[in-house]
Amino acid sequence: MRRSGLSVMAAGALLPVSAMAADAPAAIDTGDTAWMLISTALVLMMTVPGLALFYGGMVRKKNVLATLIQSFAICCIASLVWMVAGYSLAFSNGTPWIGDLSRALLNGVAANFHNGVDSAFTLGAGTAAAVPMTIPESVYMMFQMTFAVITPALITGAYAERMKFSSMCVFTIFWLLLVYAPVAHWVWSPTGWVAGLGAVDFAGGTVVHINSGVAGLVCAYVLGKRRGIGTDDMSPFNLTYAIIGASLLWVGWFGFNAGSALGANGRAGMAMLTTQLAAAAGGVAWMAVEWARTGKPTALGIISGVVAGLVAITPAAGFVLPGGAVVIGLIAGAVCFWSATWLKHALGYDDSLDAFGVHGTGGIIGALLTGVLAYGPLSATDANPSGTVGSLSQLLAQAEAVCVTIVWCVIMTFVILKVLDRVMGLRVSAEEELEGLDTTMHGERIN
Secondary structure, three states: OOOOEEEEEEOEEEEEEEOOOOOOOEEEEEHHHHHHHHHHHHHHHHHHHHHHHHHHHHHHHHHHHHHHHHHHHHHHHHHHHHHHHHHHHHOOOOOOOOOOOOHHHHOOOOOOOOOOOOOOEOOOOOOOEEEEEOOHHHHHHHHHHHHHHHHHHHHHHOOOOOOOHHHHHHHHHHHHHHHHHHHHHHHHOOOOOHOOOOOOOOOOOOHHHHHHHHHHHHHHHOOOOOOOOOOOOOOOHHHHHHHHHHHHHHHHHHHHHHHOOOOOHHHHHHHHHHHHHHHHHHHHHHHHHHHHHOOOOOOOHHHHHHHHHHHOOOOOOOOOOOHHHHHHHHHHHHHHHHHHHHHHHHHOOOOOOOHHHHHHHHHHHHHHHHHHHHHHHOOOOOOOOOOOOOOOOHHHHHHHHHHHHHHHHHHHHHHHHHHHHHHHHOOOOOOHHHHHHHHHHHHOOOO
């Protein structure tokens, strides 16, 4: 379970793990399961069509289809990688650093079926940190799969319009296994070493957003700038697509964050409320800063600010009160605007669609502010009556989680890219980039 205090919903009451038999399968709670099925569908919608349209609307006409196809291809590839080994490496017991292969190819995922009836499973069964669930393992696995799908898809925004499609496919496989799965295990597995530090991440500030944003930054540096950047017209082809995509992301994020309560309960309700308020605050903050600086609030600006607010509240959604959510959203909207404009130009990298500017920066802000603004009763249990409380020690734990995620992601992403570049090449040719990826990579185009 994605929080300290390790507790589950059972028969409508919040019970600590110590009050339940660690290895005894519990009855499935149909309300919790129904909510998690809905949440899973909402998170999948964030990638296809949400992120696909959001990114596709921001590139040039000659690259729209190629950008849309990247999200769909990653959805297919990541789903299979998650089945084959990703889920097992992330959520089986293993060691504090990585899971084992006991769930490879989803071995044993139907072990709790008896006479055609499934029962709830226990995450980390057989360990001191075991977490009994109230949902089937198939639902939990599928929910986690949608996170594994969207994370590498987010990276595509950094290298948009210039990476070879074949290289992107291979990069996605290795990045999921060597970067995403280990970090997910560290943070979200009951036996993970970062979780043991007391650091918390409700729905993916470190695992999803810092991971993808930092990987995007490394990709931007390794691949280099788009040809013609600074001289050619790089304006978006169709901001209507981007606005529709951002809207789908906003709605889907309720499954992303509120679904991470892993049940239909009060904490899910609070996570949904804080998600909405942070998104609104992020949009207002970005719009206000841009308005003051340029004299005009843009459509691209406000939707970017909303996404920044959503990113920043992700690690904090189940830990902070509504007022804290507004603070997080306001700070994220303003700082991500600075990161996507001034910082990008000052450091000279071409993060095409601001994967790092929004997701990396917003994830860092949210993870750190969780350590400042966390309200204990939201995560309190009988085993941990104080819950996660904002304090200096919690802030330091959050900072440590942020730093180790960044370091691991930078090193491993760089190694994967350099190996792929040597073996198969990363970037399309100058001629292919000039003509556009729609035609040269896929033999299609928008008329």
